[in-house]
Amino acid sequence: MEIKSDHPTRVILYDTTLRDGAQREGLSLSVQDKLQIAKLLDRLGIPFIEGGWPGANPKDVQFFWQMREEPLTQAELVAFCSTRRPGRTAAEDPMLQAILAAGTRYVTVFGKSWDLHVTQGLGTSLEENLAMIRETLTYLGSQGRRVIYDAEHWFDAYRHNPDYALQTLVTAAEAGAEWLVLCDTNGGSLPHEIAQITAAVLAESHHLRHLPLGIHTHNDSGTAVANALAAVQAGVRMVQGTINGYGERCGNADLCSLIPNLQLKLGYTCLPEEKLQHLTEISRSISEVVNLAPDDHAPFVGLSAFAHKGGIHVSAVQKNPLTYEHIAPEQVGNCRRVVVSEQSGLSNILSKIAGFGFVLDKSDPQVRSILERLKTLELEGYQFEAAEASFELMVRELLGQRSHPFEMLSFNISTTTRSDWSSKDWDPTGGEADVQSLAAVKIVVQGQTRVTAAEGNGPVAALDGALRKALLEFYPQIEQIHLSDYKVRILNGQAGTSAKTRVLVEFSDGHHRWTTVGVSTNIIEASCRALVEGLEYSLLPPSSPLPIDYRSSATATRVS
Numbered sequence: 357m358e359i360k361s362d363h364p365t366r367v368i369l370y371d372t373t374l375r376d377g378a379q380r381e382g383l384s385l386s387v388q389d390k391l392q393i394a395k396l397l398d399r400l401g402i403p404f405i406e407g408g409w410p411g412a413n414p415k416d417v418q419f420f421w422q423m424r425e426e427p428l429t430q431a432e433l434v435a436f437c438s439t440r441r442p443g444r445t446a447a448e449d450p451m452l453q454a455i456l457a458a459g460t461r462y463v464t465v466f467g468k469s470w471d472l473h474v475t476q477g478l479g480t481s482l483e484e485n486l487a488m489i490r491e492t493l494t495y496l497g498s499q500g501r502r503v504i505y506d507a508e509h510w511f512d513a514y515r516h517n518p519d520y521a522l523q524t525l526v527t528a529a530e531a532g533a534e535w536l537v538l539c540d541t542n543g544g545s546l547p548h549e550i551a552q553i554t555a556a557v558l559a560e561s562h563h564l565r566h567l568p569l570g571i572h573t574h575n576d577s578g579t580a581v582a583n584a585l586a587a588v589q590a591g592v593r594m595v596q597g598t599i600n601g602y603g604e605r606c607g608n609a610d611l612c613s614l615i616p617n618l619q620l621k622l623g624y625t626c627l628p629e630e631k632l633q634h635l636t637e638i639s640r641s642i643s644e645v646v647n648l649a650p651d652d653h654a655p656f657v658g659l660s661a662f663a664h665k666g667g668i669h670v671s672a673v674q675k676n677p678l679t680y681e682h683i684a685p686e687q688v689g690n691c692r693r694v695v696v697s698e699q700s701g702l703s704n705i706l707s708k709i710a711g712f713g714f715v716l717d718k719s720d721p722q723v724r725s726i727l728e729r730l731k732t733l734e735l736e737g738y739q740f741e742a743a744e745a746s747f748e749l750m751v752r753e754l755l756g757q758r759s760h761p762f763e764m765l766s767f768n769i770s771t772t773t774r775s776d777w778s779s780k781d782w783d784p785t786g787g788e789a790d791v792q793s794l795a796a797v798k799i800v801v802q803g804q805t806r807v808t809a810a811e812g813n814g815p816v817a818a819l820d821g822a823l824r825k826a827l828l829e830f831y832p833q834i835e836q837i838h839l840s841d842y843k844v845r846i847l848n849g850q851a852g853t854s855a856k857t858r859v860l861v862e863f864s865d866g867h868h869r870w871t872t873v874g875v876s877t878n879i880i881e882a883s884c885r886a887l888v889e890g891l892e893y894s895l896l897p898p899s900s901p902l903p904i905d906y907r908s909s910a911t912a913t914r915v916s
């Protein structure tokens with residue numbers, strides 16, 4: 357397929373997550389990860405996917421090799437490399453042989469534009485750098501490769517020595533480049549500078565064989581996306597960036613922001629409309645593959661990008677989403693969320709409890725009592741936006757809809773050490789059971805009292821074990837439930853050992869996750885409250901498909 361920028365509103369996307377993105381500190385991709393990401397980008401409809409620098413490391417060589425077995429469905433896979441080294445021919449340069457061996461139709465070559473880099477980085481003459489650009493591109497062209505030319509440090513180069521910078525671009529154009537990409541490599545430029553310098557390059561188009569221009573920006577000034585948008589508005593037709601803005605130092609231009617801004621705000625076409633709706637899913641899938649927690653606050657695709665917390669906002673959004681949303685979340689495959697906290701008003705409560713199946717009116721005193729209880733508990737240290745399962749149980753309690761599948765009457769926990777504990781080297785893993793906890797619980801389940809005990813390497817594990825022992829007999833589904841996260845926060849540190857502790861416990865049944873909260877001056881009690889609520893929540897019947905309408909009578913009726 358021919359990838360062209362012949363329509364005035366078409367912007368060609370070029371993804372470099374697998375190359376420049378992989379230069380991010382803390383990110384390391386296996387060949388399998390790279391293959392998976394390439395497929396996700398292909399599915400999103402990205403036309404150019406830069407796969408890596410074959411020859412720079414054996415992993416990238418292997419990746420390109422494997423990609424031959426599993427070709428992409430619509431995207432062009434691109435191999436990346438530098439111009440030849442000074443003082444040798446292109447054909448002799450092993451890097452260029454590795455690039456050819458990668459077997460892609462397109463290659464991207466980066467060359468020096470800034471005289472400072474030529475004399476101090478490469479340690480060669482300005483003439484030799486021009487020869488390196490010319491001979492590399494000519495050689496790759498003679499081997500049947502189509503070349504995208506990345507002009508490294510373009511904007512700094514142009515500011516320092518515009519004549520020489522332009523000579524490098526003219527050289528690349530005359531040597532057969534198909535695209536000239538202006539790179540803000542150090543990420544130091546601001547949008548107005550990008551716009552001015554891009555316009556100056558476009559004014560020289562007749563010397564550049566009227567080749568289309570691209571933009572590649574870094575986020576060191578926090579303006580990578582704005583800079584890329586400024587360049588597009590000035591006339592470039594290719595945008596290079598990475599998913600989630602991964603990249604060296606402060607990252608590259610984030611395609612997850614760029615694409616919707618270009619497409620939904622500025623009227624350019626980058627992706628087919630139906631593909632844009634996959635953006636959130638692809639962003640999160642890629643963060644999963646690279647093993648980095650997604651940024652919840654990322655524009656467009658973050659979990660909180662359309663989460664409304666302030667009561668004023670929720671009230672208005674329910675009347676018309678345009679009041680506090682810049683686009684409809686569905687356009688990028690995200691969704692609107694309402695969170696409950698001390699910042700809530702009645703509208704937050706109504707919206708949230710409708711999700712639990714309860715439909716009430718704003719004028720209903722029960723709604724106000726839920727709101728008041730929420731605010732009182734948040735003052736005591738609870739945090740319900742992070743613990744929606746506890747919030748649902750509290751709502752059910754206040755509406756007389758909490759079923760209490762069991763009741764914990766009391767618990768007793770002891771922790772003992774081995775006799776030689778103080779003389780042993782400390783093992784932070786708890787290793788050889790130097791410390792053991794024993795928990796006993798007394799609970800009533802379906803009218804029957806049970807006393808059970810269990811050991812664990814800590815008090816919470818022992819308590820969890822004892823509770824499960826009692827519950828399994830009545831609720832075998834408890835077997836599937838496990839604790840997936842446990843967070844502790846000291847709320848008033850200055851109070852020392854009598855400070856309040858907030859415990860958040862996350863549970864999972866392998867399909868769903870839910871979180872509960874407990875607050876107490878005693879960390880064991882706070883944990884126990886969160887534990888008990890988490891297990892109780894798992895025993896709630898599945899949400900009723902029809903919400904229950906509390907508006908017309910005291911007795912609940914289903915809304916049809």
Ligand SMILES: CC(=O)SCCNC(=O)CCNC(=O)[C@H](O)C(C)(C)COP(=O)(O)OP(=O)(O)OC[C@H]1O[C@@H](n2cnc3c(N)ncnc32)[C@H](O)[C@@H]1OP(=O)(O)O
Pocket residue numbers: 376379409411412413438439440441442466467468477478479488508541
């Ligand atoms: C702006 C960018 O993001 S460019 C891409 C940057 N990415 C990376 O560097 C990741 C991959 N890099 C690597 O694996 C290694 O650096 C390699 C394999 C490329 C080179 O490794 P080495 O040969 O050991 O060299 P080293 O990394 O120490 O130095 C880089 C060399 O490339 C040269 N070089 C830099 N840019 C260019 C260029 N455009 N054309 C030719 N040579 C270049 C430097 O002058 C330096 O050469 P020198 O050793 O003669 O001084």
Ligand SMILES: CC(=O)C(=O)O
Pocket residue numbers: 376466506507508509539540541542572574
């Ligand atoms: C080519 C490239 O990655 C840069 O100049 O930033």
